[in-house]
Amino acid sequence: MSTETTTAPVKVKVPKEALFSVKNKRLIYDPLNDNNPITVQVLGICSALAVTVKVKPSIVMAIAVVAVCACSNVIISLIRNIIPNRIRIIVQLTVVAAMVILVDQFLKAFIFDVSKQLSVFVGLIITNCIIMGRLEAFAMANKPWPAFLDGIGNGFGYGLILVIVSVVRELFGAGEIMGFRIIPESVYTAGYFNNGLIIMPPMALIIVGIYIWIQRSRNRKLIEPN
Amino acid sequence: MDSVNIFIKAVFIENMIFAYFLGMCSYLAISKTVKSSVGLGLAVIFVLTVSIPVCYLLENYVLKAGALSWLSDDFATVDLSFLSFIMYIATIASIVQLVEMVVEKFAPALYASLGIFLPLIAVNCSILGGALFMQEREYANVGEATVFAFGSGVGWFLAIVALSAIREKIRYSNVPMPLRGLGITFILTGLMAIAFMSFMGIKI
Numbered sequence: 001m002s003t004e005t006t007t008a009p010v011k012v013k014v015p016k017e018a019l020f021s022v023k024n025k026r027l028i029y030d031p032l033n034d035n036n037p038i039t040v041q042v043l044g045i046c047s048a049l050a051v052t053v054k055v056k057p058s059i060v061m062a063i064a065v066v067a068v069c070a071c072s073n074v075i076i077s078l079i080r081n082i083i084p085n086r087i088r089i090i091v092q093l094t095v096v097a098a099m100v101i102l103v104d105q106f107l108k109a110f111i112f113d114v115s116k117q118l119s120v121f122v123g124l125i126i127t128n129c130i131i132m133g134r135l136e137a138f139a140m141a142n143k144p145w146p147a148f149l150d151g152i153g154n155g156f157g158y159g160l161i162l163v164i165v166s167v168v169r170e171l172f173g174a175g176e177i178m179g180f181r182i183i184p185e186s187v188y189t190a191g192y193f194n195n196g197l198i199i200m201p202p203m204a205l206i207i208v209g210i211y212i213w214i215q216r217s218r219n220r221k222l223i224e225p226n
Numbered sequence: 227m228d229s230v231n232i233f234i235k236a237v238f239i240e241n242m243i244f245a246y247f248l249g250m251c252s253y254l255a256i257s258k259t260v261k262s263s264v265g266l267g268l269a270v271i272f273v274l275t276v277s278i279p280v281c282y283l284l285e286n287y288v289l290k291a292g293a294l295s296w297l298s299d300d301f302a303t304v305d306l307s308f309l310s311f312i313m314y315i316a317t318i319a320s321i322v323q324l325v326e327m328v329v330e331k332f333a334p335a336l337y338a339s340l341g342i343f344l345p346l347i348a349v350n351c352s353i354l355g356g357a358l359f360m361q362e363r364e365y366a367n368v369g370e371a372t373v374f375a376f377g378s379g380v381g382w383f384l385a386i387v388a389l390s391a392i393r394e395k396i397r398y399s400n401v402p403m404p405l406r407g408l409g410i411t412f413i414l415t416g417l418m419a420i421a422f423m424s425f426m427g428i429k430i
Contacts (some may be wrong), residue, residue, distance in 0.1 A: 039408070042254055043251060045250040045251055045254065046247050046250045046251065046351040046355075049247040049250070050246060050247050089345060089349075090320075093315050093319055093348070094312065094315075094316070097315050101309075101311055101312065104308075104311070119362065120355060120359060120362060123310075123311050123354065124248070124351050124354060124355055124358070126349075126354060127315075127348075127349045127350065127354045127355075128351075129251045132349050200420070201245065201246075201247065201419060202415075202417070202419035202420045202423065203416065204416075205247075205413070205415050205416035206412070206416035206417075208412050209405075209409050209410070209411075209412030209413035209416060210409075210413075212408055212409040212412060213402070213404050213409045216403075216404035216405070217403075217404040220404070223403055223404055223406065223407075
């Protein structure tokens with residue numbers, strides 16, 4: 001049957017990958033569009049909807065998620081070979097929780113008012129499925145550098161949706177962006193009113209729904225069969 | 227009377243899904259059929275009702291500023307509240323592990339149908355969110371915290387069962403192609419949340 005080969009497996013020298021090779025760049029670009037964590041992977045929706053009333057808290061939230069996601073990806077990727085498989089969820093949660101405590105204390109120390117607005121949602125970064133999902137799907141099987149890029153990319157993909165939704169909501173809900181008035185007073189005197197409904201939480205869902213609609217009609221391969 | 231108010235408030239006015247969007251991920255992913263969503267909803271009710279009172283006791287006898295004074299007067303100034311995230315998530319993760327073992331033993335069919343989402347209740351935001359709301363709202367005693375937890379669970383259960391019923395029906399409608407699946411589910415949830423907003427005016 002099979003002839004036994006006694007030769008030792010030839011060591012193939014893997015050329016060292018450039019820091020920003022095409023593959024690594026894809027790790028950052030993909031989550032921004034084709035593989036967006038919110039609209040395609042359906043991860044991390046909870047906090048995305050609740051903090052998007054104003055632009056400023058959503059940017060802070062996005063930065064916090066990028067930081068936590070990138071750091072915990074790197075840490076898990078470094079220790080991936082020594083984590084026992086059965087208790088990996090608890091190990092991952094502990095690492096993420098430690099990161100989130102750091103971020104929470106940082107926010108409380110330097111931007112207290114925003115931290116107050118975000119209330120429980122900073123703590124909820126621990127259970128943000130983007131972070132857990134990326135840890136499970138990517139960091140457990142990859143080296144630290146790609147894991148870092150993956151964390152950054154997914155964090156930004158999440159941030160992108162947050163910023164889009166919050167810009168729409170603050171613009172139509174309050175007529176301003178980041179506290180600067182965009183819709184001039186003269187429009188108000190002509191009989192324009194702020195849309196009070198759009199500040200309400202449900203409209204965030206509908207805006208994301210419409211965003212998904214636009215994204216999928218431009219990119220037809222994302223359409224679900226049913 | 228107070229606990230009845232807390233219950234009604236937690237189910238309708240401060241509904242986990244429609245007012246705070248907590249636990250959306252599994253809510254959107256599991257709501258394809260009524261049967262599996264009933265199973266997941268019951269599991270969430272159970273985990274909430276068990277883990278939040280435990281977190282409440284932790285908060286009031288270990289973590290809060292001055293909470294350790296029952297040990298000795300030396301600890302009266304110790305404030306461990308910055309550790310609350312880790313303590314809560316550890317409590318929740320271990321209770322989920324327990325629930326998983328119990329369900330696997332006594333209801334294997336339900337266990338198979340829930341699949342990966344049973345362990346994922348550990349990262350369901352509604353559980354940790356409930357714990358953090360409990361911390362923020364400072365309930366008077368364990369009973370009130372338990373009622374709040376049970377009410378939140380029932381609210382989550384109602385929401386997921388209602389959505390899955392709508393999704394079972396909407397399969398026969400002609401939804402625009404790019405909106406099918408996730409898109410229409412988002413918009414449906416939004417409309418349901420607008421309906422639930424009518425409870426907001428109720429003062430109890």
